[in-house]
Amino acid sequence: MKKNTFYLLIGCIALALLAIFWYSVEIENSILIEAAFIVGIVIIYFARLRVTDLIEDERSARITEKAAMRTMQIFWVIFCAFSIGAVIRLLDVPAFPPSFHPFFLPQHNTGFLPIRNIGYIQLGLLCLMIFLYVGFRIYYAKKFGDWETDEE
Amino acid sequence: MKNKIKVFRAMHDMTQEDLAVKIGVTRQTILAIEKGKYVPSLDLAFKIARHFGVNIEEVFTYDETPKTVPDE
Numbered sequence: 001m002k003k004n005t006f007y008l009l010i011g012c013i014a015l016a017l018l019a020i021f022w023y024s025v026e027i028e029n030s031i032l033i034e035a036a037f038i039v040g041i042v043i044i045y046f047a048r049l050r051v052t053d054l055i056e057d058e059r060s061a062r063i064t065e066k067a068a069m070r071t072m073q074i075f076w077v078i079f080c081a082f083s084i085g086a087v088i089r090l091l092d093v094p095a096f097p098p099s100f101h102p103f104f105l106p107q108h109n110t111g112f113l114p115i116r117n118i119g120y121i122q123l124g125l126l127c128l129m130i131f132l133y134v135g136f137r138i139y140y141a142k143k144f145g146d147w148e149t150d151e152e
Numbered sequence: 153m154k155n156k157i158k159v160f161r162a163m164h165d166m167t168q169e170d171l172a173v174k175i176g177v178t179r180q181t182i183l184a185i186e187k188g189k190y191v192p193s194l195d196l197a198f199k200i201a202r203h204f205g206v207n208i209e210e211v212f213t214y215d216e217t218p219k220t221v222p223d224e
Contacts, residue, residue, distance in 0.1 A: 145184025
């Protein structure tokens with residue numbers, strides 16, 4: 001498979017996932033988009049193995065490695081801080097005098113982090129991770145000599 | 153790390169693309185090594201030296217002067 005065909009396939013899969021996402025919202029079935037997303041990633045993985053004209057050498061591997069490491073170093077802190085906040089919102093605190101409170105039933109659905117907004121914020125964090133990765137990738141690609149020109 | 157890849161390429165009348173294809177990397181990697189933007193692994197450095205039929209220290213020399221820009 002040629003490199004451009006592979007990129008075209010990724011575009012098609014992204015569009016299909018977007019359509020499935022809206023359909024899942026329409027029929028209120030989250031399993032559909034979750035399964036479709038995993039299948040899409042598996043297809044991309046196996047298609048990537050069949051690309052013949054995409055040379056990956058140690059420099060490109062190093063760029064990927066450095067970008068991924070830096071992204072993780074920043075992202076895990078932000079994601080952990082958000083997740084701790086989300087857990088605080090989800091957990092219920094026993095009242096005094098003791099009364100019945102189901103432990104995992106959300107009681108507070110307002111404020112800075114309402115339960116229904118957690119999904120949106122997670123999606124935002126995912127976008128942040130992608131932007132961080134792309135940013136670091138561009139930085140390290142430039143640092144390790146991509147876009148350098150020569151007299152040759 | 154300094155290197156004389158450009159000199160050896162000229163001696164063997166090779167382009168960056170030729171050398172890249174021969175040792176299985178991209179032309180951009182050869183260019184980055186020549187310009188000192190990327191320090192190759194020992195494996196790649198040996199491949200380059202062997203390709204020109206010389207010892208590794210004839211192609212690559214360790215630069216003792218401190219860097220102005222840190223690697224990390």
